[in-house]
Amino acid sequence: MRRLFFALSLGAALLTAGAVMAAERSVRLAVDNMYCASCPYIVKHSLAKVAGVGAVSVSFAKKTATVTYDDQQTTLAALIAATTQAGYPSHVIQ
Numbered sequence: 001m002r003r004l005f006f007a008l009s010l011g012a013a014l015l016t017a018g019a020v021m022a023a024e025r026s027v028r029l030a031v032d033n034m035y036c037a038s039c040p041y042i043v044k045h046s047l048a049k050v051a052g053v054g055a056v057s058v059s060f061a062k063k064t065a066t067v068t069y070d071d072q073q074t075t076l077a078a079l080i081a082a083t084t085q086a087g088y089p090s091h092v093i094q
């Protein structure tokens, strides 16, 4: 019983630590293949449906996507994969 309690409190401690470390990040991606006015919408939707993504804004003029995401729920690689699978390969702008 004591061991069970220890396991539970350890689990709670780990969950708490994860919540503290969770960070909202923002990244700018250079997006290829945006040739017409409807492309930015497709790119935006492909990113918006990734779990953990908050705000997405896509600039057709600059060929970029600015994405706010929770780094505990998704990764940069997943964001890039999402646009790439929609037909728009992207990479991070440093």
Ligand SMILES: [Cu+2]
Pocket: 034, 035, 036, 037, 038, 039, 040
């Ligand atoms: Cu288009």
